[in-house]
Amino acid sequence: MxxxxxxxxxxxxxxxxxxxxQNVEKILIDQLSRASIKEIRTPILEMTELFIRGIGEGTDVVSKEMYTFLDRGERSCTLRPEGTASVARALIQNGISSKPLQKLWYxxxxxxxxxxxxxxxxxxxQLGVEFVGYEAVRSDIEIIALAWDILGKLGIKELNLEINTLGDLNDRLNFQKSFLEWLEINKDSLDVDSQKRINKNPLRILDSKNVHTKKILENAPRLFDFLSEKSLERYLVLKKQLKFLKIPYIENFNLVRGLDYYTHTAFEITSGxxxxxxxxxxxxxxxNLIKQMGGKxxxxxxxxxxxxxxxLLAGKELEAERQTDIYIVNKGLNAELLAMNLSRKLRKYDLLVELDVTGASFSKQFKKANKLKSKSIIVVxxxxASNNEFVIRLFNKDNSETKEETISVENDIKLEKWIKNNLFLK
RNA sequence: GCGGGCGUCGCCAAGUGGUUAAGGCAGCGGCUUGUGGCGCCGCUAUUCGGGGGUUCGAAUCCCCUCGCUCGCCCCA
Structure with missing residues (x-):
């Protein structure tokens, strides 16, 4: 307060x-590496200009959502709002943007x-994946399938894939020209936000959620009708291949996405x-992004x-905590020294071992072991300690008769055997 | 930036103007320094997000403010 x-x-x-x-991240990284995608790490902080140029000045992200400040050298710095611009910058800067076949994740x-x-x-x-240097439609498919499969691998159901095509730069310019003419005529019927976008970012008007604007837009020229033959063909192949892979999709011609740099394929996966x-x-x-930013x-x-x-979407089964295998109850000067060594020895195995270092009474330590639902305990x-040995005991769930054994400190073979019999093979 | 809802202990909560602010969980201590989940006992909010006001009296009513939350816009 x-x-x-x-x-x-x-x-x-x-x-x-x-x-x-951690479980989700592990699955993600595992899936990515199986697809031969390599990690890249770029700074969280970049020059502000990078994002303005990369993402686009008229975008919402740049115009109102950036964490921007001046550093002590009076340089304008920005905490990255997304990852693509940084990756592009890193590749260009290191002279490898034109080297094809880069599959990267961050x-x-x-x-x-x-x-x-x-x-x-x-x-x-965010987890981001970028295929740099790839032009073929199959790389689009590979990207979409990868995203789709990763979400499936995490057990997420009821997902919707929406796709659209934005054409290439020329298609867009042609469309924009006639769209702007239409906008000029219908300006007064649009909502205020959309009116503001006419000069800044007209394409985004297509994406408006305003019910009234949506209705009016139904009569506006469609980007789809301005696609060159090549662009159209590309899109048709994309749809055909998605069908072949049995990845269900919905076409959404209003899906333009918020960032300026997109061309051709745009997609979103949503969950209700x-x-x-x-x-x-x-x-x-x-x-166009990499060239526009100064690369080839x-x-x-x-x-x-x-x-x-x-x-939020991933299943509850990923929340399960690892159970303690052995809780070491110990009290008394020599006993505590012996217990410390024992815990070090036990961690050579793939076991979760907790050494009680509270010095609390035995009954307290036992209660703690129970609370943690430890599979077994060692008591020293x-x-x-004076006999140079310890007691190891398996905890039974039902509080029935317990299996207990006294083991000499030197007798590693016996300890290992006990562990294998009682903890490993379950 | 604009709307709606909500702020009582670490968490969940009762209390809706009358003087000591229920209860549960968690935590800590004890019964019980050396051996099992249970049980029982005790402790843990001079104060109700903060500030001001109304009143003999405020967690309860009013105003302001802060925060959280859900939505709009937009996105991951």
């Missing part, structure tokens, strides 16, 4: 919550200054169980998955 608080839109994650995070925090709500935070986390922030994965092709002409496609939303007291 009068003390420090975390900043709005940020969260603390505690061990019990992180079990799920995972980490992103920052956008917005009002938090369910499934939305100011600091959030997420509330109003339904998008768990968004992505698309960005053939390099086609590319990628997607990003929101980890918070993913965690003065008596055992």
């Amino acid at each position: 009068n003390n420090f608080k975390n900043l709005r839109g940020t969260v603390d994650l505690f061990p019990n919550q992180l079990i799920k995070w 995972m980490g925090p992103m920052f956008r200054y917005e009002r938090p709500q369910a499934g939305r935070q100011r600091q959030f986390h 169980s997420l509330g109003s922030q339904a998008t768990v994965c968004g992505g698309g092709r960005y053939d 002409e390099t086609p590319a496609i990628g997607f990003a998955i929101g980890l918070e939303r993913l965690i 007291g003065d008596e055992e």
